[in-house]
Amino acid sequence: xxxxxxxxxxxxxxxxxxxxxxxxxxxxxxxxxxxxxxxxxxxxxxxxxxxxxxxxxxxxxxxxxxxxxxxxxxxxxxxxxxxxxxxxxxxxxxxxxxxxxxxxxxxxxxxxxxxxxxxxxxxxxxxxxxxxxxxxxxxxxxxxxxxxxxxxxxxxxxxxxxxxxxxxxxxxxxxxxxxxxxxxxxxxxxxxxxxxxxxxxxxxxxxxxxxxxxxxxxxxxxxxxxxxxxxxxxxxxxxxxxxxxxxxxxxxxxxxxxxxxxxxxxxxxxxxxxxxxxxxxxxxxxxxxxxxxxxxxxxxxxxxxxxxxxxxxxxxxxxxxxxxxxx
Amino acid sequence: xxxxxxxxxxxxxxxxxxxxxxxxxxxxxxxxxxxxxxxxxxxxxxxxxxxxxxxxxxxxxxxxxxxxxxxxxxxxxxxxxxxxxxxxxxxxxxxxxxxxxxxxxxxxxxxxxxxxxxxxxxxxxxxxxxxxxxxxxxxxxxxxxxxxxxxxxxxxxxxxxxxxxxxxxxxxxxxxxxxxxxxxxxxxxxxxxxxxxxxxxxxxxxxxxxxxxxxxxxxxxxxxxxxxxxxxxxxxxxxxxxxxxxxxxxxxxxxxxxx
Numbered sequence: 001x002x003x004x005x006x007x008x009x010x011x012x013x014x015x016x017x018x019x020x021x022x023x024x025x026x027x028x029x030x031x032x033x034x035x036x037x038x039x040x041x042x043x044x045x046x047x048x049x050x051x052x053x054x055x056x057x058x059x060x061x062x063x064x065x066x067x068x069x070x071x072x073x074x075x076x077x078x079x080x081x082x083x084x085x086x087x088x089x090x091x092x093x094x095x096x097x098x099x100x101x102x103x104x105x106x107x108x109x110x111x112x113x114x115x116x117x118x119x120x121x122x123x124x125x126x127x128x129x130x131x132x133x134x135x136x137x138x139x140x141x142x143x144x145x146x147x148x149x150x151x152x153x154x155x156x157x158x159x160x161x162x163x164x165x166x167x168x169x170x171x172x173x174x175x176x177x178x179x180x181x182x183x184x185x186x187x188x189x190x191x192x193x194x195x196x197x198x199x200x201x202x203x204x205x206x207x208x209x210x211x212x213x214x215x216x217x218x219x220x221x222x223x224x225x226x227x228x229x230x231x232x233x234x235x236x237x238x239x240x241x242x243x244x245x246x247x248x249x250x251x252x253x254x255x256x257x258x259x260x261x262x263x264x265x266x267x268x269x270x271x272x273x274x275x276x277x278x279x280x281x282x283x284x285x286x287x288x289x290x291x292x293x294x295x296x297x298x299x300x301x302x303x304x305x306x307x308x309x310x311x312x313x314x315x316x317x318x319x320x321x322x323x324x325x326x327x
Numbered sequence: 328x329x330x331x332x333x334x335x336x337x338x339x340x341x342x343x344x345x346x347x348x349x350x351x352x353x354x355x356x357x358x359x360x361x362x363x364x365x366x367x368x369x370x371x372x373x374x375x376x377x378x379x380x381x382x383x384x385x386x387x388x389x390x391x392x393x394x395x396x397x398x399x400x401x402x403x404x405x406x407x408x409x410x411x412x413x414x415x416x417x418x419x420x421x422x423x424x425x426x427x428x429x430x431x432x433x434x435x436x437x438x439x440x441x442x443x444x445x446x447x448x449x450x451x452x453x454x455x456x457x458x459x460x461x462x463x464x465x466x467x468x469x470x471x472x473x474x475x476x477x478x479x480x481x482x483x484x485x486x487x488x489x490x491x492x493x494x495x496x497x498x499x500x501x502x503x504x505x506x507x508x509x510x511x512x513x514x515x516x517x518x519x520x521x522x523x524x525x526x527x528x529x530x531x532x533x534x535x536x537x538x539x540x541x542x543x544x545x546x547x548x549x550x551x552x553x554x555x556x557x558x559x560x561x562x563x564x565x566x567x568x569x570x571x572x573x574x575x576x577x578x579x580x581x582x583x584x585x586x
């Protein structure tokens with residue numbers, strides 16, 4: 001990680017650590033801890049999506065489906081087959097990886113937005129399976145009585161415990177992503193985004209890298225889905241449809257596609273907005289999201305982080321390392 | 328290294344044909360490029376020069392025929408595999424990663440000469456930091472070699488066209504090619520820049536890299552080339568030294584005479 005990122009990371013950790021102690025005592029906002037647990041869970045999805053969409057330039061409309069695969073896999077394995085959640089979560093991740101690989105191989109060999117189309121269809125299929133496969137998934141009425149999580153025999157039964165677990169995982173994931181983007185792999189992903197043919201001619205195995213980043217984004221979404229499942233302890237297929245894939249995409253775009261900090265910012269912001277205020281629009285919520293998407297794409301293509309002065313915030317295009325400095 | 332036919336060429340084109348629908352862009356090119364030279368490929372627009380470069384670098388798969396690089400067949404490899412074997416190129420229309428810095432563009436060229444994958448980089452496994460530092464240092468050397476050292480931290484898209492063309496060469500050099508293909512390197516350059524480009528090309532050749540270039544600037548071609556291949560409507564019209572080509576009646580008629 002770069003120096004500026006490290007400083008922001010330290011600040012973020014402090015804010016996150018203090019947050020529950022600040023809002024918990026205030027009755028009116030004490031449920032913000034709960035909202036932040038969801039924001040953390042969604043951040044796992046959107047960090048993966050940021051690598052895939054913001055850096056590699058590949059659009060996936062199936063992130064909610066991978067989220068659902070993780071949720072239902074760990075839901076079914078724990079509540080029906082008696083697995084331990086800590087074994088079920090990797091099983092869901094493995095399944096999501098295998099499925100992403102199968103969907104991605106044909107779609108990512110081609111240049112252009114074939115992944116968007118393939119994942120659109122795939123997302124719909126997954127949603128139908130979750131809603132119709134009544135025997136295993138409970139169909140439209142979903143599943144209940146899913147066990148919560150335990151760490152070394154200690155049951156996570158408070159929102160604060162969940163909050164720290166989830167955001168701990170988010171921060172580790174964030175550091176992983178930072179290391180990737182400031183490496184040869186990150187440069188290759190951005191190169192694919194900008195000039196795929198030139199990247200390939202310079203020796204970047206573009207199809208393989210696109211497939212790998214797609215699989216990683218699916219694994220992160222699946223792990224997030226498993227956490228979601230064990231946190232809310234009940235499931236219904238409505239949380240895993242195209243609408244949710246659009247929401248994840250919007251979270252990444254609002255904050256800033258090609259910025260991991262922007263992705264976190266957008267995710268927290270939209271989770272709060274969605275939870276606290278947007279429900280007044282009821283069935284018109286989709287219209288609000290659609291309009292927001294349009295506004296961001298037209299007027300703020302680099303997201304909210306592009307509004308923050310460069311001095312305070314490193315963006316990917318201009319950074320000077322302390323060693324070679326500007327002349 | 329010996330090619331199948333026993334001589335010491337670095338690149339051998341064996342009856343390379345390329346059809347686009349009903350149009351034959353290359354009609355069975357047979358040619359051998361000896362190592363260590365500057366090989367120019369000239370011909371009027373539509374002669375098939377860029378198509379030939381695309382075939383050599385794997386961006387197009389020849390309809391028929393075979394291409395050998397240092398005796399090994401390469402026409403069935405993907406472009407990134409060919410790059411890894413030691414062929415690199417620049418593009419007729421500059422294809423830099425414009426939002427990345429000048430230095431990052433060259434660092435991308437180190438991709439086939441480094442190895443860490445997703446997990447190794449994400450988890451910062453041992454050796455990561457050293458590899459990244461190596462990539463950076465080697466890339467700065469290439470930038471210094473072409474004379475862009477001072478522009479390392481600028482966005483590539485912010486450079487003037489002349490420097491962008493040179494940056495593309497630096498990025499290609501960073502892959503450590505044994506054969507470097509330049510597609511119209513002087514296109515859009517002024518006279519002074521073209522002169523400097525000529526010097527740079529000779530310096531690259533002197534370091535042991537074989538170069539092929541497609542170029543329309545005849546002064547530059549005659550100046551720096553050791554051998555010239557003239558294409559005309561997808562066929563070989565003539566081959567030889569600059570002097571031989573200059574006096575070749577068919578070349579004068581078909582190409583130089585027109586312009």
